[in-house]
Amino acid sequence: MAYKRQIDRLPIIPANAKVQNVTCHYCIVGCGYHAYSWDVNAEGGTAPGDNIFGVDLSQQQAAETPNWYSPSMYNIVKQNGKDVHIVIKPDPECEVNSGLGSIRGARIAEMSYSRQRNTQLQRLTDPMVWRYGQMQPTSWDDALDLVARVTAAVINEQGEDGLFVSAFDHGGAGGGYENTWGTGKLYFGAMKVKNIRIHNRPAYNSEVHATRDMGVGELNNCYEDAELADTLFVVGSNGLETHTNYFLNHWIPNLRGTSVAKKNEQLPGEPHAPARIVVVDPRRTVTINACETEAGKDNVLHLAINSGTDLALFNALLTYIADQGWTDSAFIAASTADFDKALAANRTTVDEAAQITGLDPADIVKAAEWIAMPKDGGARRRTMFSYEKGLIWGNDNYRTNASLVNLALATGNIGRPGGGCVRLGGHQEGYVRPGYPGPRPAPYIDQLLISGQGGVHHIWACDHYKTTLNALEFKRRYKERTDMVKEAMSNVPYGDRAATVEAIMGAIKNGGLFSVDVDIIPTKIGEASHVWLPAATSGEMNLTSMNGERRMRLTERYMDPPGQAMPDCLIAARLANALERVFREQGKDSYADQFKGFDWKTEEDAFMDGYNANSSGGEFVTYDRLRAMGTNGFQEPATAFENGKIVGTKRLYADGKFGGEGGKATFFEAQWRGLEAPGKQEEKDKFAFLINNGRTNHVWQNAYLDQEEELVVDRWPYPFIQMNPADMDEIGVKEGDLVEVYNDNGYTQAMVYPTATAKRKETFMLFAYPMGVQGNVVSKGVNELIIPNYKQTWGDIRKLADAPEAVQHLTFKSQEYRV
Amino acid sequence: MKRCDAMVDVGRRQFLKGGAVAAAGAAAVSALGSAPARAAGSARVAYPSNRLANIADLKDNEPVDVAYPDADAPGVLLKLGTKVDGGVGPDGDVVGFTTVCPHKGFPLAYNSDDRTLNCPGHYSRFDPEKGGLQIWGQATQNLPQYTLRVDDKGDIYAEGVDELLYGRLSNVL
Numbered sequence: 001m002a003y004k005r006q007i008d009r010l011p012i013i014p015a016n017a018k019v020q021n022v023t024c025h026y027c028i029v030g031c032g033y034h035a036y037s038w039d040v041n042a043e044g045g046t047a048p049g050d051n052i053f054g055v056d057l058s059q060q061q062a063a064e065t066p067n068w069y070s071p072s073m074y075n076i077v078k079q080n081g082k083d084v085h086i087v088i089k090p091d092p093e094c095e096v097n098s099g100l101g102s103i104r105g106a107r108i109a110e111m112s113y114s115r116q117r118n119t120q121l122q123r124l125t126d127p128m129v130w131r132y133g134q135m136q137p138t139s140w141d142d143a144l145d146l147v148a149r150v151t152a153a154v155i156n157e158q159g160e161d162g163l164f165v166s167a168f169d170h171g172g173a174g175g176g177y178e179n180t181w182g183t184g185k186l187y188f189g190a191m192k193v194k195n196i197r198i199h200n201r202p203a204y205n206s207e208v209h210a211t212r213d214m215g216v217g218e219l220n221n222c223y224e225d226a227e228l229a230d231t232l233f234v235v236g237s238n239g240l241e242t243h244t245n246y247f248l249n250h251w252i253p254n255l256r257g258t259s260v261a262k263k264n265e266q267l268p269g270e271p272h273a274p275a276r277i278v279v280v281d282p283r284r285t286v287t288i289n290a291c292e293t294e295a296g297k298d299n300v301l302h303l304a305i306n307s308g309t310d311l312a313l314f315n316a317l318l319t320y321i322a323d324q325g326w327t328d329s330a331f332i333a334a335s336t337a338d339f340d341k342a343l344a345a346n347r348t349t350v351d352e353a354a355q356i357t358g359l360d361p362a363d364i365v366k367a368a369e370w371i372a373m374p375k376d377g378g379a380r381r382r383t384m385f386s387y388e389k390g391l392i393w394g395n396d397n398y399r400t401n402a403s404l405v406n407l408a409l410a411t412g413n414i415g416r417p418g419g420g421c422v423r424l425g426g427h428q429e430g431y432v433r434p435g436y437p438g439p440r441p442a443p444y445i446d447q448l449l450i451s452g453q454g455g456v457h458h459i460w461a462c463d464h465y466k467t468t469l470n471a472l473e474f475k476r477r478y479k480e481r482t483d484m485v486k487e488a489m490s491n492v493p494y495g496d497r498a499a500t501v502e503a504i505m506g507a508i509k510n511g512g513l514f515s516v517d518v519d520i521i522p523t524k525i526g527e528a529s530h531v532w533l534p535a536a537t538s539g540e541m542n543l544t545s546m547n548g549e550r551r552m553r554l555t556e557r558y559m560d561p562p563g564q565a566m567p568d569c570l571i572a573a574r575l576a577n578a579l580e581r582v583f584r585e586q587g588k589d590s591y592a593d594q595f596k597g598f599d600w601k602t603e604e605d606a607f608m609d610g611y612n613a614n615s616s617g618g619e620f621v622t623y624d625r626l627r628a629m630g631t632n633g634f635q636e637p638a639t640a641f642e643n644g645k646i647v648g649t650k651r652l653y654a655d656g657k658f659g660g661e662g663g664k665a666t667f668f669e670a671q672w673r674g675l676e677a678p679g680k681q682e683e684k685d686k687f688a689f690l691i692n693n694g695r696t697n698h699v700w701q702n703a704y705l706d707q708e709e710e711l712v713v714d715r716w717p718y719p720f721i722q723m724n725p726a727d728m729d730e731i732g733v734k735e736g737d738l739v740e741v742y743n744d745n746g747y748t749q750a751m752v753y754p755t756a757t758a759k760r761k762e763t764f765m766l767f768a769y770p771m772g773v774q775g776n777v778v779s780k781g782v783n784e785l786i787i788p789n790y791k792q793t794w795g796d797i798r799k800l801a802d803a804p805e806a807v808q809h810l811t812f813k814s815q816e817y818r819v
Numbered sequence: 820m821k822r823c824d825a826m827v828d829v830g831r832r833q834f835l836k837g838g839a840v841a842a843a844g845a846a847a848v849s850a851l852g853s854a855p856a857r858a859a860g861s862a863r864v865a866y867p868s869n870r871l872a873n874i875a876d877l878k879d880n881e882p883v884d885v886a887y888p889d890a891d892a893p894g895v896l897l898k899l900g901t902k903v904d905g906g907v908g909p910d911g912d913v914v915g916f917t918t919v920c921p922h923k924g925f926p927l928a929y930n931s932d933d934r935t936l937n938c939p940g941h942y943s944r945f946d947p948e949k950g951g952l953q954i955w956g957q958a959t960q961n962l963p964q965y966t967l968r969v970d971d972k973g974d975i976y977a978e979g980v981d982e983l984l985y986g987r988l989s990n991v992l
Binding site: 002004008009064070072100102110289809811816 | 863864891892904905919921922923924925926928930932933935937938939940941942943944946948949950951952953954955956957958959960961962963964980981982983984985986987988989990991992
C-alpha cells in the first residue's frame with residue numbers, strides 16, 4: 001500500500017499564534033513561508049474569531065486557500081525549551097511563490113527534529129568522538145580540544161597545506177551568509193588554506209567561471225523576466241522538478257498567456273504574445289510535457305541533442321543569427337568587446353551543428369528565429385537564457401558557458417526586461433568570505449586525498465560518499481586512510497590526550513588521515529570520521545541567504561536546535577578559539593594572534609562581522625531591517641536604506657555597464673573540441689549506455705533528510721534508472737528490478753523504471769541517492785578548471801535481482817500529466 | 820528505545836503522528852472488506868457510514884462521482900477490473916478516493932487509458948491501482964483513499980479516509 005499517515009485532523013492555529021518569517025532552506029528558489037507556533041496545550045477553534053485566518057473553518061475551503069495546511073506542514077517542536085505546535089506554511093504574499101509549496105518545501109515542518117512526534121531523530125545532538133571502537137558522545141570542550149590539538153600538530157609538521165577542508169559555499173540549509181563567513185574567516189582569514197573544496201565539486205572554483213570572466217555575473221535578472229520574455233531558452237534544466245515554484249509561478253503564466261497584460265503594461269510599443277520555449281536537453285522531461293500542456297506543442301521546441309554537444313548548437317545559433325542581421329548592434333557597440341573576433345572564431349554552420357548534435361537543421365533554424373527574429377514592426381525579440389546542471393556539469397563547461405553568454409550578449413538580452421542569461425541554481429546563495437588564497441586552477445582535492453596527501457580533513461556539511469565523482473575510488477582510499485587513525489586511537493586510552501594525539505600523528509605519518517565532520521546528521525562520509533560536531537540548521541538559528549534573483553531574506557529562529565547542536569558559524573568561532581589557545585600554549589603567540597576576532601556569541605554577531613562589514617551594500621542590511629522586509633526581502637546588492645526600507649537592485653547591468661574592463665562585457669572564443677574531459681570519448685566508445693543523471697521531484701539534494709521521511713522512502717526505496725522498454729527487453733529486466741550499472745570507474749545499483757520516451761541506449765539515473773550512488777561510475781575526468789563532468793557517463797547494465805519487497809507496491813506509470 | 824519512550828511521553832497527542840497501530844488497523848479492515856471500519860484504539864475522528872453506490876452500478880474502468888464524508892467532499896468510485904490494494908467487492912477491485920488534489924485543491928480528472936487521476940493545477944498524478952500513490956506531483960500526501968465496506972446486498976459504504984482531505988482541518992466538519 002502507498003504510505004498514508006492516518007492523520008485526519010490537525011490542531012487549528014489560534015488567533016494569537018506567534019508568526020515568524022521563513023524562507024524555504026532547500027532549493028535556490030527560496031519560497032516564502034511563515035512559521036506559526038503556539039503552546040502545545042492550546043488550540044484555536046473553527047469560529048472566525050478563534051483562528052488566525054479569521055474564517056469559519058467548519059466549512060470546506062476552496063482551491064488555493066490560504067486557510068489550510070497539510071500534515072507535512074505541522075509538527076511539535078521545542079521553542080526556548082518548551083513544547084509548541086508549529087505550522088510552516090507557504091506565504092501567499094511572497095512574490096517568489098505566491099503561496100505555492102513544492103513537495104519538498106511543504107515538508108519543512110515534518111522534516112524538523114521532534115522528540116515529541118519522532119521525526120528526524122537521526123539528527124546529531126552531541127559532539128561525538130571515536131572512543132573504544134565506536135562513535136561516543138562527549139562535550140564541546142573535549143571535542144574541540146581534540147580537533148584543535150590534532151589540527152595544530154598537523155600544521156606544525158606539514159604547514160597549512162596539511163589541513164584539507166571540504167565546505168559548503170552556498171545559502172540555505174548547510175550554508176548562509178553567517179556560516180560561509182564563519183568558515184571563511186577561519187580558513188582564509190586566520191589561516192590561508194589552499195587545499196579546500198566545495199560540497200559538489202572536487203576543488204575550490206566557480207561552476208560558472210566563463211560568464212564571470214566575461215564580465216557578466218550569473219544571477220543577472222529577476223524572476224519576473226520569465227513572465228515578460230517573448231522566448232524562454234533553457235539549457236540542461238528540468239524546472240518543474242528542480243525550480244518548481246519559479247517555474248509554476250513565473251514561467252507557466254507566460255506560456256499560458258496570462259502574463260500578456262503585464263507585458264503590455266510594462267513594455268508598451270511592441271507586440272506581445274504568450275511565450276514560446278526552447279528546451280535543450282537530451283532527455284524528454286516532465287517540464288517539457290508541462291510546457292506542451294500550457295503553450296501547445298507548436299510553441300515548444302525540444303532540442304534533444306546528443307549528450308554534451310550544446311556548444312556546437314550555440315555557436316551555430318550565434319552564426320545564423322549574426323548572418324541574418326538579427327544581432328543588437330547598438331548594444332554590442334556600446335557595452336561589449338571582441339564580438340567580431342569571437343564570431344569569426346566560433347563560426348559554425350547549421351549543417352555542421354546538425355551533424356554534431358544530431359538535430360534536424362530546420363529545428364536549429366527555428367530556434368534561431370524564436371530567439372532573435374525581430375517581432376512584427378521590427379522590435380527586438382526578448383529572450384531569456386537560462387541554464388543549470390546539464391551545462392554546468394556537462395561537457396566542456398567553460399567554453400559552453402561562454403558560448404551561451406555570447407548568444408545572449410549578441411542579441412542584447414542582458415540587463416533588459418524579459419531577458420537575462422542566468423544560471424538557475426541549486427542551493428540558494430549566501431557567500432561572503434575573504435579571498436581564496438589558492439591558485440587558479442585550484443588544486444584537485446579528491447585526487448590529492450586519494451594520493452595520500454594531507455593529515456587532517458575538516459568537513460562542513462558535505463557528503464562526498466554520495467556527491468562526488470569517482471566516488472567508489474574516493475571511498476576506498478578515504479576509508480583506508482581514516483581506518484589507520486581509528487586503529488591508532490583504539491590502542492591508547494582516550495582520556496590520555498597527549499598519548500591520543502601522539503598516536504594519531506603516528507598514523508598520519510604512515511599515510512593516515514584524521515577526519516572531522518561537522519553536520520546535522522551522521523553522514524555516509526562521517527562513517528569514516530573520528531569526530532562529529534553537531535550543527536544547527538535554518539530555523540534553529542537565524543539565517544540569511546539570497547535566491548536566484550538575488551532576493552535576500554532572514555529566516556528567523558523558530559525552534560531550538562537538537563541537544564547541544566550549534567550554528568556552523570559559532571562552531572567555526574569556537575574552533576578558532578581552541579586553536580588560538582593551543583598555539584599560545586605552544587609558545588606560538590604571533591600565529592595564535594591570527595585567530596583573534598572570533599568572540600561571536602550569536603549568529604547575528606557573525607552576520608555583522610561578515611555580511612554587514614564586507615558585502616557590497618552590506619552596510620545597509622541588519623537583522624532588524626530584514627525582519628521588517630518579511631518574506632519579500634530585497635534584491636541584492638542593497639543601494640540605500642530609505643523610508644524604513646532597504647533599497648535593492650531588480651536587474652544587474654540595466655545601465656549597460658558590465659563587470660569587464662572599461663565597464664564592458666567581452667565575447668569569448670569557444671570552439672567545439674568534442675568530449676573534452678580526459679577519458680570520456682573512450683568511455684563512450686567502450687560502453688553501451690549513456691548514464692545521464694539528475695534530480696527527481698520528491699527528493700531534496702542527497703536525501704540527507706528525505707532518507708528518514710516515509711513519504712519519500714516509500715516512493716523511492718532505491719534510485720530509479722529510466723530505460724527504454726526495448727533496452728529492458730534486450731538485457732532481460734522488468735520494471736522494479738534491481739540492476740547493476742558498471743564501468744571502469746566503479747559500480748552502483750538502481751531500480752528500473754520503464755520510460756517509453758527515453759531514447760534507446762540513453763538512461764537517466766537519480767543522482768546522489770544513498771541507496772545507489774551514481775557518482776560511483778563517474779570518471780575522474782574534469783575540465784581545465786577542475787569542474788566535474790557528471791552528465792557524460794557511459795556504462796553497461798546487468799540484472800542483479802527481481803524487484804524486492806520494498807518495490808512491490810510501487811507504480812511505474814508514466815510521470816507525464818495526461819488529460 | 821528512544822522512539823518508544825517518546826511515544827509514551829506524547830500521551831494524548833499520539834493521534835497526530837499516524838502511528839503504526841492505526842495504519843495496521845486500517846489495512847486489516849481493507850483486506851476484510853466487510854468488517855466495521857473504525858480502527859480500534861485510534862483517536863481518529865468518528866466517520867459516518869455512508870452508502871455511495873451499489874456494486875451493480877459500477878462498470879469496469881468507468882468512474883462514478885460520489886462525495887464523502889459529506890456533500891462538500893467530492894470523490895470517485897472505480898471498478899478497476901483487477902484486484903488491487905484496498906479494493907473491495909466480489910473481485911476486490913472497487914476503490915474510492917477523494918478527487919480534490921491534496922496539493923492545492925484542484926479537481927482531479929480520471930484518465931481511463933492508463934487508469935490515473937490527474938490534476939490540471941500543477942500536473943500531479945495519482946495511481947488508484949496502487950492505493951493512490953503519487954506517480955509524480957506536488958502533493959505531500961498520497962491520495963486520500965476511502966475505507967469501503969460492501970454489504971450482502973452489494974451496497975458500497977464508505978466508513979473512513981486515510982489522509983487529511985484538502986481544504987479542511989478535520990475530515991469530518
